[in-house]
Amino acid sequence: xxxxxxxxxxxxxxxxxxYLGAMRPALxxxxxxxxxxxxxxxxxxxxxxxxxxxxxxxxxxxxxAWLAAGLDPERTLLYRQSAMLExxxxxxxxxxxxxxxxxxxxxxxxxxLAKGLAPNAGIFNYxxxxxxxxxxxxxxxxxxGRDQRQHLEIARDVAIRCNHVFGADVLRVPEGVIQDDVxxxxxxxxxxxxxxxxxxxxFGTAKDLKKAVMGIVTxxxxxxxxxxxxxxxxxxxxxxIVGKDKASGLAAKLAAGGYGWGHAxxxxxxxxxDTLGPMRERYQRLRADEAGLDRxxxxxxxxxxPIARTTMxxxxxxxxxxxxx
Numbered sequence: 001x002x003x004x005x006x007x008x009x010x011x012x013x014x015x016x017x018x019y020l021g022a023m024r025p026a027l028x029x030x031x032x033x034x035x036x037x038x039x040x041x042x043x044x045x046x047x048x049x050x051x052x053x054x055x056x057x058x059x060x061x062x063x064x065a066w067l068a069a070g071l072d073p074e075r076t077l078l079y080r081q082s083a084m085l086e087x088x089x090x091x092x093x094x095x096x097x098x099x100x101x102x103x104x105x106x107x108x109x110x111x112x113l114a115k116g117l118a119p120n121a122g123i124f125n126y127x128x129x130x131x132x133x134x135x136x137x138x139x140x141x142x143x144x145g146r147d148q149r150q151h152l153e154i155a156r157d158v159a160i161r162c163n164h165v166f167g168a169d170v171l172r173v174p175e176g177v178i179q180d181d182v183x184x185x186x187x188x189x190x191x192x193x194x195x196x197x198x199x200x201x202x203f204g205t206a207k208d209l210k211k212a213v214m215g216i217v218t219x220x221x222x223x224x225x226x227x228x229x230x231x232x233x234x235x236x237x238x239x240x241i242v243g244k245d246k247a248s249g250l251a252a253k254l255a256a257g258g259y260g261w262g263h264a265x266x267x268x269x270x271x272x273x274d275t276l277g278p279m280r281e282r283y284q285r286l287r288a289d290e291a292g293l294d295r296x297x298x299x300x301x302x303x304x305x306p307i308a309r310t311t312m313x314x315x316x317x318x319x320x321x322x323x324x325x
Contacts, residue, residue: 003035005139005174007081007130010045010058014065015199016272017184017192020240022145023069025179029143036076037137037304038066040297043081043088044129047122063293065202068283079300081133086308090132093315094158095125097165102157103127107150131155137307138172143179152176166318171311184240185233187216200237203283206273213269218261227254227261234264241271 006026012018030036040062042055049055059080071078081087103109106127112119127150134142134155144152152174159171183191186198193199200212216233229235229251239247250267253259286293 001034002140003037003138004029004033004141004143005037005039005134005137006143007039007041007044007133008062008066009041010055010062011049013194013199014061014202015192015194016202016237016276017186017199019069019202020184021182021192023066025182026143027066027070029141030072030076033141037139038071038076038078039081039133039304040079041081041133044126047120047126060287060290060293063297064283064286067286067293067296068203068279073296073300077300077304078296079304080297083297083301084136084305084308086312087129087132087136089312090136090315091125091129093162093319094128094131097161098128098154098158102154106154127151127154128158131158134174135159135171136311137304138311139174140172141177142174143177145179145181149176149178162315166315170314170318182240185236187212187233189217189233200272202276203280205280206277209272209276210269213265213272216265218265221261223260224257226257227259229254234261234268238264238268238271241268241275 006029026038040059042059045055045058049058063078066078067073103124106124108126109119109124112123130151131154134152135158142152142155153176156173156176159173162171163169163173186192186196187200188196188198190196190198201208204212218232218234219227221227235247235250235254238250250264254264
């Protein structure tokens with residue numbers, strides 16, 4: 001049996017780039033592995049989010065978004081990181097096994113220093129908590145983007161180190177699956193990002209969706225002129241939504257002439273609405289029921305907890321800490 005694990009940090013506005021670049025690929029893992037775990041990394045968020053109302057709201061936003069996007073809590077486990085106290089116990093063990101020099105080379109920590117910031121200790125220790133998140137559940141496979149590869153390498157290093165010090169079979173060493181980065185363009189052609197102010201909201205109204213798409217920057221060829229689809233923001237987004245086969249029809253219309261970028265934007269709006277409209281309705285229904293979301297997260301935690309406890313019992317026995325009663 002293979003088990004995959006995906007962590008979801010509850011920060012920022014959810015947009016189409018999140019869905020196409022991260023959510024949809026992660027949800028496809030359910031079909032590839034026998035067991036899949038998804039957790040909302042609420043303690044990770046504390047490195048940057050320190051307003052309890054914002055954090056509380058964002059946790060529910062994220063849970064509703066993933067459920068609306070197709071995550072089935074009956075087939076997978078969806079839970080809050082904070083529901084598993086064992087993860088913090090395992091983090092401390094890892095802190096006692098990893099040299100500070102390795103953490104000083106962490107991308108997030110180095111980036112903060114390079115920007116002249118004074119990073120908090122949470123950013124410094126971030127890779128250790130992430131390692132514990134992964135290893136606590138005897139995870140076999142972790143899908144990561146290239147920017148997260150270093151964190152996975154640290155997780156593997158610390159698991160190997162623990163097995164070397166305390167016994168070969170204490171921890172399972174996870175394998176990484178490096179996912180191809182999906183560059184989802186924003187309305188200005190750059191990577192879609194809240195910080196760039198170029199997002200298309202995932203769960204905005206149909207009016208919001210149309211306004212964002214109609215604001216996409218395009219070339220200014222005459223209506224009758226043939227137009228090159230490849231490499232343009234409109235076509236790239238359309239293809240990412242409907243797939244290559246269906247997108248070929250849009251490319252053909254642009255190449256033939258007599259079809260302008262305004263027409264292409266309308267086609268993109270329709271494609272987005274066809275995909276996101278039903279998802280938006282599910283999201284609004286789910287988001288309105290916070291108690292129901294809490295029940296889903298609690299049920300996922302109850303199913304994940306025995307895995308975490310079994311790992312920690314094995315760890316405590318190996319390191320010489322008395323098993324709790």
